[in-house]
Amino acid sequence: MGLSVDQQVKRILDGVDEFLPSEGDLRARIESKGTLRVKLGLDPTHTDLTIGHAVVLQKLRDFQDMGHTAVLIIGDFTALVGDPSGRSKSRPQLTEADIAGFAKTFADQAGHILDMDKVEIRYNSEWLAKLSMRETIELTQKITVARMLERQDFSTRYKGEIPIYVHEFLYALLQGYDSVAVEADIELGGTEQKFNLLMGRQVMPDYGQEPQMVLTMPLLVGTDGVEKMSKSLGNYIALTETPRDMFGKVMSIPDNVIGNYFQLAVGRTADEVAAMERAMEQGQNPMDFKLDLAEAITARFHSPEIAKEERDNFKAAFSDRDKEAIAEEVIVPEHLIVRVPLPDAKQYTEDDLAFYAIINLGEGVEGVMLLDIVPAMVELGMVGTGNEARRLISQGAVKLSGRRISPDDKLVPIKDGELLEVGKKKAYRVHLQ
RNA sequence: GGUGGGGUUCCCGAGUGGCCAAAGGGGGCAGACUGUAAAUCUGUUGGCGACGCCUUCGGAGGUUCGAAUCCUCCCCCCUCCA
Numbered sequence: 435m436g437l438s439v440d441q442q443v444k445r446i447l448d449g450v451d452e453f454l455p456s457e458g459d460l461r462a463r464i465e466s467k468g469t470l471r472v473k474l475g476l477d478p479t480h481t482d483l484t485i486g487h488a489v490v491l492q493k494l495r496d497f498q499d500m501g502h503t504a505v506l507i508i509g510d511f512t513a514l515v516g517d518p519s520g521r522s523k524s525r526p527q528l529t530e531a532d533i534a535g536f537a538k539t540f541a542d543q544a545g546h547i548l549d550m551d552k553v554e555i556r557y558n559s560e561w562l563a564k565l566s567m568r569e570t571i572e573l574t575q576k577i578t579v580a581r582m583l584e585r586q587d588f589s590t591r592y593k594g595e596i597p598i599y600v601h602e603f604l605y606a607l608l609q610g611y612d613s614v615a616v617e618a619d620i621e622l623g624g625t626e627q628k629f630n631l632l633m634g635r636q637v638m639p640d641y642g643q644e645p646q647m648v649l650t651m652p653l654l655v656g657t658d659g660v661e662k663m664s665k666s667l668g669n670y671i672a673l674t675e676t677p678r679d680m681f682g683k684v685m686s687i688p689d690n691v692i693g694n695y696f697q698l699a700v701g702r703t704a705d706e707v708a709a710m711e712r713a714m715e716q717g718q719n720p721m722d723f724k725l726d727l728a729e730a731i732t733a734r735f736h737s738p739e740i741a742k743e744e745r746d747n748f749k750a751a752f753s754d755r756d757k758e759a760i761a762e763e764v765i766v767p768e769h770l771i772v773r774v775p776l777p778d779a780k781q782y783t784e785d786d787l788a789f790y791a792i793i794n795l796g797e798g799v800e801g802v803m804l805l806d807i808v809p810a811m812v813e814l815g816m817v818g819t820g821n822e823a824r825r826l827i828s829q830g831a832v833k834l835s836g837r838r839i840s841p842d843d844k845l846v847p848i849k850d851g852e853l854l855e856v857g858k859k860k861a862y863r864v865h866l867q
Numbered sequence: 868g869g870u871g872g873g874g875u876u877c878c879c880g881a882g883u884g885g886c887c888a889a890a891g892g893g894g895g896c897a898g899a900c901u902g903u904a905a906a907u908c909u910g911u912u913g914g915c916g917a918c919g920c921c922u923u924c925g926g927a928g929g930u931u932c933g934a935a936u937c938c939u940c941c942c943c944c945c946u947c948c949a
Binding site: 595596659668685686688690720721724725748749751806808809819820825826828830858859 | 872873894896897898902903904905906910911912913914915916943944945946
């Protein structure tokens with residue numbers, strides 16, 4: 435608020451990957467118009483936004499804070515077409531009902547970052563659905579097939595004998611038309627959006643408008659540390675992630691992208707990041723930085739208090755290997771429990787006996803309870819199939835009260851409230867009815 | 868419309884009559900190790916109350932004791948020609 439033009443330009447360009455055509459144009463437009471219309475389009479193709487989206491949303495928020503108008507476009511129409519950017523195959527076709535559902539949650543999620551009181555939200559079906567065939571054809575006359583094929587997404591697909599559909603060519607043009615419809619001064623996007631953003635620039639003059647400027651933000655790398663964070667690759671951290679998963683997923687990133695995350699996800703400056711990287715090179719444990727990072731990210735999207743709790747939990751669960759902390763409560767259905775009178779139980783070793791709960795089977799007969807372990811793991815949702823359960827057991831991944839279950843144990847002695855561990859990451863507190 | 872190549876398990880990609888639930892890689896999962904859910908190494912990766920049975924190699928039929936593999940028709944992708 436009330437920043438000078440120079441200050442604004444500086445803040446706008448902070449952390450961007452590229453600004454086109456030039457800083458001079460940006461300055462000139464702010465000077466002549468005062469308030470700029472800043473466009474960001476999101477296609478509702480999945481249920482949730484990721485912290486990768488947050489990078490660009492935060493930039494949009496910066497514009498808001500300086501008094502500019504944020505125009506958030508929910509691409510309910512373009513989602514139907516499918517953005518080919520960065521894709522090695524066509525998107526699966528979504529139904530309008532899917533998209534409508536996603537669109538609703540998108541606006542809510544964007545609200546975590548944007549000032550929703552001041553944002554202008556538009557659905558692009560508002561104008562795109564109304565385009566006539568004639569208008570559509572006019573739009574397609576703005577670009578040649580050769581230029582379309584130039585873009586890498588298409589050329590690699592073409593060379594790789596992977597189908598490209600005609601409607602995919604339309605995508606960038608439609609996005610460009612969005613800019614016409616909202617009279618954008620600047621459009622934001624990730625670096626992979628450059629082609630689409632420039633299309634707006636190309637199209638706008640034909641509709642008598644001054645071409646928009648283009649601002650791209652660096653991409654946040656996914657949790658695998660290699661690919662771009664994306665929902666289709668499954669390497670993402672959603673904004674709606676539970677604090678536990680959010681913290682955990684940050685901890686799972688490779689060390690070499692810690693800096694990338696600090697800079698993009700929590701807005702640390704390049705200098706701060708460089709200092710951290712130096713410290714790590716000199717032998718400081720990267721895990722400590724990652725804990726700070728995970729806490730900062732969780733704090734940003736949840737709250738500092740929750741983030742602190744998750745940090746403690748993480749240390750307990752993984753550094754100290756405390757399964758109690760992460761155990762999930764489950765109740766075992768009666769039909770998975772076998773009650774055996776004591777004489778039968780005697781065939782088990784003395785070592786086992788320590789784990790038996792002696793119960794009264796009625797009529798003065800004492801017995802023990804045994805759990806049918808494989809079906810139990812399936813029915814309680816710990817694994818997907820019986821084979822998976824058997825596999826885990828034979829790999830020594832399943833433990834009851836710290837004791838490894840062997841593949842020979844079909845029925846295992848069990849007491850109420852015991853801790854069942856399935857691998858390193860999952861644990862269950864087992865309750866009998 | 869014609870021509871040549873191709874459609875294999877989550878993905879990529881071998882396999883061209885039985886030894887194929889199908890090589891190899893990726894991804895996933897597990898174990899060991901560790902500084903973490905990183906890296907590395909090793910194992911594992913269709914289902915099933917399982918030394919056997921069921922489902923799977925674009926789809927539908929057929930040949931055969933036996934088919935991912937051969938034949939017929941169909942669908943789809945890519946190439947080149949129109």
